[in-house]
Amino acid sequence: MNNVKSITTVNTTAGWAARQRNIDGTELFVVCDVASGQRYTMHQAQMAADSLRRQLANGGDTYAEPLPAGVRVVKS
Secondary structure, eight states: OTTEEEEEEEEEBTEEEEEEEETTSOEEEEOOOGGGTOOBOHHHHHHHHHHHHHHHHTTOOOOOBOOOTTOOEEEO
8 A cells, every 4th residue: 555645535427436546646446337337326435445445454456447438537
């Protein structure tokens, strides 16, 4: 978790998501499966952010990814 600056929730055009901001300025996200049309609620995104924090705190690798094509952050 040395390169992670913060993990928060944000609203995107594909619903709520967990955002991992890295020290180098890059951002990675955990979003619901965009192709299926499902969306995270804010609560589900908060749980995804908590899960990602635990994963990294326990020495695991991140599973967050760049936003899918056509998806953007609405307001942070």
